Amino acid sequence: MAEQIVFYILATGVLLGALAVVVPPFARNPLHAAVALLTTFSLMAGLFVMLSAHLLAILQIVVYAGAVMILFVFAIMLLNLRKQDFSPAKITAWKILGAAAAFLIATRIAMVAGAAVSTHTAVDLSLEQYSTFGSVHDVGIALATKYLLPFEITAILLLVAVIGALVVTRRQGGLR
Amino acid sequence: MIKETTIQSLLYVIVFAPLIGAIINGVFPRVLSRRAVSIIGVGLPAISFVATVLALVGFLGLRSADPTYTAVSASLFSWIVSGPISVDFALWLDPLSIVMTLVVTGIGSLIHLYSVGYMHDDPSYARYFSHLNLFLFSMLLLVLGRSLLLLFVGWEGVGLCSYLLIGFWFDDMDKAIAGKKAFIVNRIGDFGFLIAMFFLIFALGGSLDIPSLRAMVADPTSIFHSNTAMVTAVTLLLFLGATGKSAQIPLYIWLPDAMAGPTPVSALIHAATMVTAGVYMIARLNFLYVLSPVSMAVVATVGALTAIFAASIGLVQNDIKKVLAYSTVSQLGYMVLAVGVGAFGAGIFHLMTHAFFKACLFLGAGSVIHAMAGEQDIQKMGGLRKKMPITHITFLISTMAIAGVPLLSGFFSKDEILFSALALQHSSGTVAPWLNKLWFGLAIGAALMTAIYMFRLYFLTFSGELRSPDAHPHESPASMTIPLIVLATGAALAGYLGLPIPGKNLLHNWLAPVFAGGASAINNTGSHTLEYALMGVSTVVALAGIGLAWALYRGPWQHVPAKLQESLAGLYKTLVNKYYVDEAYNAVVVKPLIGGSKLLHRWVDAGLIDGIAVNGPAKALAYVGRTARRLATGDVQTYAAIFAIGVVLLVLFVM
Amino acid sequence: MTNIPLSHWLALATALFAIGTIGVITRRNMLIALMSLEIMLNGVGLAFLAFARFRGDVSVHAAVFIVMAVAAAEVAIGLALAIAMYRNNGSIDLDQASRLKG
């Protein structure tokens, strides 16, 4: 029972945070949106813990709440946006239709998927398993064996991102 | 004695010599001197012609050694092997393709020679010859291709070259548009051709290789004999291709516009060779066509209607090339009528004689236009008889030939078609018997009109006095008159290849092996007495037409045309405007297409709201108008929204 | 231990995904659109982890880890583009990026 309560609290928090990012009145200011996003990310880490994804919960904090948020905040500071940088809010029919479509997708998928998995129950992990499931050890083994190749290739992805970011933001000249 | 292997090598020479010319002149247009361009441009087609003659001699030798000998096949390489389809890049020389090749290379070479004089001052001299040679190559591929696919390659190739050459003087936008029109109309036909090939393979399990296909069809237990509906569909789709290429109703509209190109091009492509491709294709597939009486009847009817329809338009045209263009459409109608009634030999015969006299007429017209410094309106000509004696004589001979004056080539070939229209019937006899009379009636009517409009053209151009005082006409140079003389000779004499004497008809005997399969399905209900009687009739018709033309344009009734024009103003206007066919096409096909695309464009651009706004209340209208402008795509988030809408549609659709 | 049914987890993940999508569609501020993208990817990660837990399959955690790296790289490029756009346009208003159209 306690678990359910925690889940619903966290879920509500996550959703509210996400909505705060997206729904205009709460997030005129990008900085406010960033704070809301930070909330979402952090609460999400809690949900990860509930799913026994301990390592990822930590990474969620480190990568998202840490690195990604810092990037956002940097960008916000760098651009120093003011309100007049934006034309008056436009709510177009396409956007409404698109948002409605996204909403429809979500409800439909939730219904279909919910029906499809209604009989699924979580695998019962033994106590021993439970203590290691989602730990650095387990995930590390997966990364070093099955996911070795993607893990290595992630390096190239990051390299591309670095070069790309430099290329896009440099003012003139070469890579330096 | 020329060996079979030699003929095979000659085949390659025939086909590829013009290609080499096209490449040389196309790649080094600025390096070569004008003289070199002419030598290459004319020389290589001439080589091709000589090789054809040699191949003919060799073929005759082989045939005399072995009377059952039918064809030489030369396979270059295996072209496509994919699934059940295997097509060789192979050439195929049989009596029919020999006739066609001789016409193409022979008349082609003459017209190349003529072009040396005609195009002499053109800045894009090399490009012209390059395109013309490329055309010859494509045409030879069409004629000599052993498989339908190779034939189709040639078929599209000639269309492309035609497009390039019609638009040759592209400084004039109308001409470029005429080229495009030709290409697109042709493509409608090609669509039929392509679909027909697919049906042939998949619905009938046929082969694209023509000899194999023929062998398959010869088997009376094959699906071709049981599934007549599909055979009809295939043949009609192929005929759609033919109506495009051979300018038949309803796709003839491109040919008159195609006269925008240089006159030698009109002579070669739009009179002598390319436009006959449809007739050739039907004759080539005669064994398939005779399986479907319905298709045959459709072919013949379309041909007969085209013949009279175009002839009636030709009566009132004033542009010298337009008259000849409609005349070509009309004569092509005759050929299609011939193959439609099963007189394949007669169709090819008329194709050949027509190639001579129509090429000669076009070149003569070119000579006239050249002499009149570009003037094409026959109302402003006249009296050229004295100024241009050679052009005059050759033009007159060809005019008489096309009008059907006895003993000239057109007389024999046209007569055979008239006779066939009346006397030949499909053996299954499923189609109404009165059709024969209809075809005959239309054809004879067209013959009368032909005589009238051709001699109207002749009288207005060559006799009387010159009606534009500023012009200083002069005879053309030798490179132009020599082809005229050769062609006029041909126009006079080619008919003797097909004299209507039983057993002595050289052309029929020659082509007999090709049409053997098809001929068996055709009954001849006429007699030779009938044939000779018809000759009398058509002589009378031709002479009556000539007499009428003389009376109306040179003789005592000269005031009548103007009066007729007045009293029959409606009809006259309809004719001058070519029955408003172009306008109808515009209204029915082109406008809706463009309109539809514009509509869609606007719809996507401006969004659904725009449409609602039209009827919405005023206030909403103002708001929505702004919204709609903002909605004009280009906005990335609109795209994202549409992406999501697309996904939701899929989601709702699938789940 | 996990008494919350899988369908709840999926509903939450889908909801996050949808909120993110709506954000991308509606928010003109490119930074916020980027944040919305992150919310979408978080939803995906949650779905992955929920399935992993219910199947008792830990190896997918490694996949989610890699997805996180990708998300970070995407943000880096996105922010770089936002900055470049700002320099170029003086604005990161997505509505203004609509010169190309038709």
Next chain:
Amino acid sequence: MSDIIAFSPVLLAAITGLIVMVLDLLSGKNTHKGFLGWVTAVGLLASGTAACLLWVGGREISLPFMVGMVQFDTYGAFFVTLIAIAGAASSLLIVDHNPEQGIHDGATYPLVAFATFGAMLFVVATDMILLFLGLEIMSLALYVLAASKQTSPFSMEAGVKYFLLGALASGFFLFGAAFLYGATGSLDFVTVGRTIQDAAAHGSGLSKVALVMIIAALGFKIAAVPFHFWTPDVYEGSPTPISAFMAGVVKAAGFAVLARMMLTIWGTAEFSSGWQSPGGILLILAVISMVVGNIMGIVQDNVKRILAYSSISHAGYILLGVYAIGLGEPGAVGISLNSGVPFYLLTYVLATVGAFGVLALMGGQGHEDMSLDSIAGLGKRSPILALILTISVLSLAGIPPLLGFMGKFVLFKQVLLADPDRNWVWVVVAVLNSLVALYYYLRIVLYVYFREPEGEAAPIIKSNAGLFAVSTMAVLVLLLGVFPGKAIDASNQASHHAVLSITEAQAAPAVQQESAPTPEPKQPLRLRQVDGLKVDPSHIPIIRRAMELKLRDSGPKPK
């Protein structure tokens, strides 16, 4: 070691990227960076050659120690080669285009190389995550490349648009992958396919969600309607060599993956039965893509946009091919990819890269506008470029004897062959569409040859590298059009391996481990299921899980 050899074509592309990056840094700030283009091209071609060599060697090598994440077979080799050619051509086009356009950056080349690498990885990967990585490497590099002309608001806008929509599509892809995992318990799509095709999971809600999401995401990459909106804008705004890259490489890679995933995962006999089957969806997308692409193409005035809409309509034709699955080898169980599809992609890529390539060589002195008017009179100003453009465009239109005609012929023929009774309708629709398309292709030719420029004509760039690239494309279009035999053969072989078979894998005796690759018989190349070939102790639970869930008694027993 054998694994490295098998992976070498893809690795070579990555190594090329690294080398070019280092060379860029070493060569100093003010040097002309054009030579990097040649290095990139050579490196990518080496990668293509390696793919061909592996293929000719008849080796079908899978990668045990990479736990079955990569499958390098004839299908992979075909597309890796194609991608390498298109990538090399694009990098050569950049050589003189960029300086003329004022894009001074050596970093363009490594990005092109890495994008090519990503595309290759995308094609050969058989694991969702690796596949996704390939997709992202390719896309991230392209977002940047699209925006690489920083002085141009158009280029910037193209980059932003492509990024935002691409990231959205990536999100959808991942979401689909997550649900696929949920439905099957695996990310390796051979296993996924095996599980889904099991009656219990087939058509389950989860896999349907995944189907839709993945079709949408890949539909975005291949520019199928209604996921196509970015295409014209991005093609128009990006520097033209990059447009060539997108139209060539991205489309080829996207289709390679779409076809393989669709058929491997959902490829049962019911694949294209009825509208709601996976094939049915592809068919719907195919038809609307053709129609919308062609109709919108008619009203455009910008050549790059025309080509973009043309690429959309081509996506329609190819989707039709994917929908009409082949009959497979005689006696084989299951289905195979329509063998016209790889060949058609080949014809499309060569022609479209050629066409964009010519446009790239018309952007001298910073000229950006590629309206029809600005290419008017090209026939007089540069006959050779005009000829190449004409050949490419006519090939796209499907005029024989150019390659494009062969592509259409073989593709439509195969579509008919798959189901003559029903598919003839779609073939007729497609042929009619290609007829409509002729209108705008001819407009290009019309302007090139038959019109004088009214405004400012696009200045032509004198570029040996670019000319070499585009003339190679044109020559290939001509030559392969006349001698398509080998290419069709290759396409046939490739398509036989498009569907990663599962039945044979189950029948195959389990596992030789590190043994040297014995040269396998060339015909037929067998497909091996490699998941779990070399079993690491830590995998046992994973594998057992998968077995218990779906394999029951038929799978290879874990040790």
